[in-house]
Amino acid sequence: MRIVKSKTEKTPDFHCNNIGIVGMYFSTENEILHCCLRSSKCICIDAVKSIFQSQHITIVGFDLPWQLKLLYQCCHISPECNLWDISVADWLLNPRDEKSSLKQMSKEHLSSEDMSRANLQKTQCATDTALIWVLKQKLNLKLLENNLLDPFVETEMPVRLLLVYMELSGMPLDQNVATQLWNRVRETMTQLEEQIYVKAKRRFSLSSRKDLKKVKESLNIKPDDTQNPFLVNIHNWRKLGSLKTRNLSPLLMTPLTDGRCRGQSCSFTVTGRIVMHEPNLQHIPRDFTINHEVFSLRSAFVAKSGNVIISADYSQLELRILAHFSEDPDLLRSFQNEADVFVSIAAKWNNIPLEQVTEDIRHQTKQIIYGIIYGMGDRALGEALGVDPPEAAMLASKFRQSYPGVQRFIENCIADCRKQGFITTLTGRVRRLKGINSPDKSLKAQAERQAVNSTIQGSAADIAKSATVRIEKRLRTLIPKRSPVLSPLSASHLILHLHDELMYEVSKEHVEIVKNVVKIEMSNAVLLKVPLPVVVKCGPSWGELKKV
Known part of the structure; x- marks a missing residue:
């Protein structure tokens, strides 16, 4: 299937935001069908609706999400049929940070004979449609050969449709609150600038590290004196600047x-993680305080009247995945009680009682754990801990010695990747790492860190996606006549996928249903050797969520 869109002054009947659908091409094994949709009186629209609303039909396409979004916006059609996206299949076989073009995929997966047959069509749209049909057959076989068809059908395709609906639903934003925050940020930045320039006795670029270094030397401020009021003001100014420009x-x-x-x-x-842009709603910062004044951009995301926002967040998901894969007895044991897991781990590897674990020791333990998970080198870990690289390496080594199962997992993960050339996540997805056997020590070390990181972070992405699909299926069963996209008459919908956290806007009448569903389905998305607890919060805005 391929949608033909138009962006002209004379828009067709099926249009939205000056972009319209003027036709659609469908391919079967033996023929290409063209549906003209320039007029709402055209009989083709009924045929198109019946195709997309049949549960016995599979629609195959290239980069389906934008086409499905356009179809909903222009024709108010939401698919009930099965969906098969060749770009998702191609990515699943060889994950990378961008999708291949149809031309690239054809060169990689099709024979010259296949391409010649497709090129016999009269128009480029018909040719593309023919290529999509042939590519589906080839990619389906490759998914089967690599044991990837199940994750493709059960998780990757359903979640693509849910993301389309999430984008169409959107996040509720009160621009008046955001504008007021902008003004407060600008005023506070101006005040901080004046204080900084008075102390420095001259003006300089506050964002320049080079200029700041010269000013610090002139004021005899030591490099490690992070609590110096002058440096605190610089830090706060930069934090506000980031909020202003990035968010x-x-x-x-x-x-x-x-x-x-x-x-x-x-x-x-x-890694399979879902990211966002234009704007990036995943990068909205947590609330922070400067000079006793709270700056909360999240409070500008206010649910519409009669609705609330529900957030469901996995607790230490990646750490739990590490425990599952490593099977370290002591690490597994840390998750069997209600105590703070980072305090338990800190006490174990520092060989001290729980009550002697300070906030600094807990924070250091957390940094080391996530340094291992994220594949940090000694230098990056040292910067995070505020120590030099040799000390960071010593602390990480001490942690691994306390949890030998973790070290074995890391070694086995790297060894398997060297042998196979790829890592495998919890659901069987792969990531190929070309540098894992490189003679270049730097490239090899980077690939080794990526092997561990991708196994854990990729598995976390698998779990979050699976949970999203499970929740949607359950809500459709429990809430009758629920529309696919959030509307004034229907609200129990995903509005933000925040990696390990899912956010829904929900009408007050459905709050209890949604709270129970998200907690149950997320906790049972996969079976691990440790529990998967979920923290559910609820409130009138993102900034006012309270644990329930």
């Missing part, structure tokens, strides 16, 4: 016609 500016520049902000999601990443 507030994109949000306030985004035109909102209905009070909802719609980011674009992308699932084509090497």
